[in-house]
């Protein structure tokens with residue numbers, strides 16, 4: 144100890160002597176020179192990388208192209224850059240971080256699908272990953288070695304047990320009944336259509352994950368989860384202001400949370416925050432155990448129960464279990480409801496398409512019952528309509544999270560370096576005139592064989608709404624199944640049209656470009672009129688809605704936890720760590736000094 148002090152003192156004395164010898168000015172100049180050389184070397188590296196990577200605007204030292212980013216909707220800007228450089232891929236430097244944007248369906252397919260093995264990883268994401276979901280969450284999980292790859296595979300497997308293609312048929316009745324309730328709610332309170340769709344989407348994933356229905360649109364779980372997801376979606380869009388700039392200067396993330404650059408980050412990443420869903424899951428397992436055997440037999444086993452049993456084999460920590468259960472809410476509620484709100488907007492803006500769909504439903508289904516998936520082979524226009532909903536204004540407009548190659552890759556002579564941030568620009572892909580002529584027009588016919596707007600597109604589906612390759616959305620099949628039934632039923636049941644000004648009687652126009660700015664986008668609020676198409680249909684909606692509510696009763700239940708208060712408690716307990724006690728409950732203990 145004493146010797147260390149002595150050395151420190153000697154070093155200080157030596158430094159003072161050097162400053163005295165050289166003069167303060169010379170020392171300052173020396174430091175400046177070292178910094179300048181470091182910046183120059185770094186810039187040389189940036190320019191060298193730029194010469195090998197896909198084209199893009201000229202970066203400045205340290206800040207790259209960050210300050211030429213527009214305030215809003217950078218995906219439109221990246222689409223323009225792709226046209227300007229006449230290249231399907233462009234490089235855009237966010238600080239010193241070269242991000243690659245794929246603006247073309249065929250390239251996205253060649254890179255993410257054909258080279259799926261090496262593009263299965265995520266890049267380092269400071270805001271969304273390290274400060275947000277945490278690195279142990281499937282959505283942001285990185286794959287840098289075999290151990291990480293095995294671990295990520297395990298997470299995908301556990302997710303698929305819940306919402307994989309094999310499981311989702313078992314959830315049809317839940318989606319069917321909940322969408323009948325949406326139709327019933329549209330009848331009773333049409334002005335609240337956004338809330339009904341949010342309730343629907345949240346309730347479906349809540350029943351699947353926790354066995355518990357969300358009966359009211361005032362339930363805080365809806366507003367809290369959707370608000371959290373929208374905050375996350377906003378934060379994860381490249382921007383020139385903090386906190387996104389933390390991606391440029393990751394070292395800033397090491398500072399205490401009161402520093403100004405954390406402003407806007409909310410409570411994300413604070414200790415204990417992630418444990419909310421774990422606690423909710425425990426409660427759900429207890430509530431399920433209290434149900435009678437006949438009740439249990441009449442519902443699918445809550446995913447969290449299966450997950451917890453399965454996870455015991457792998458000794459998964461609480462944070463990872465919490466992430467897996469929370470992902471159903473996080474990834475599945477805002478996305479699904481925003482897609483359906485987009486559908487409402489499309490009906491208002493493009494009534495011809497809606498009327499054509501209704502004519503098909505009238506001919507095939509009639510007015511006494513609503514459509515069902517079994518009708519789908521006889522409803523080609525409805526199938527095309529649903530595809531167009533997913534294409535026209537895709538909710539995950541930059542394809543969700545970026546992918547990242549696990550090794551240097553060469554594509555058409557360009558370098559895509561290991562660890563780079565590679566993002567599919569779904570806006571540009573779905574907006575490309577070559578694949579989708581007149582792309583802003585909502586035109587389901589483009590998906591029908593023989594239509595003059597039909598164009599080749601990689602893959603069977605005709606859209607890239609759910610991402611690619613090994614990281615393709617785990618909930619895709621569930622989301623497609625739910626979108627189909629809800630869209631088909633609402634088209635069958637209602638005329639959805641522009642609202643009228645009560646004073647002038649004139650239609651209030653809707654703006655098909657007015658969408659939110661987050662990476663999960665949805666239409667800005669707009670008024671509309673939703674009216675049942677015929678009396679016979681209205682009666683069928685009431686009948687089916689009431690029956691659905693009865694059938695769903697087995698899922699009724701309350702939770703004593705609220706995300707907001709849970710987070711508040713953690714805020715007060717930042718010096719505490721959640722651990723599992725001997726009964727498997729989460730409790731908080733003081734963090735031991737290291």
Ligand code: HEM
Pocket residue numbers: 281282283299302306348470471472474475476478479482538539542543544545546608609610611612613614615616617618619621622
């Ligand atoms: C319309 C609804 C939905 C859309 C448009 C959507 C879209 C996406 C997209 C674009 C990705 C990123 C894919 C990639 O990186 O290539 C993704 C990832 C993911 N989604 Fe969805 N999603 C939807 C609904 C759901 C639902 C209902 C669930 C679960 C119940 C879900 C769970 C996930 C998970 C866990 C991931 C991360 C997968 C990984 O990183 O390995 N999503 N989603």
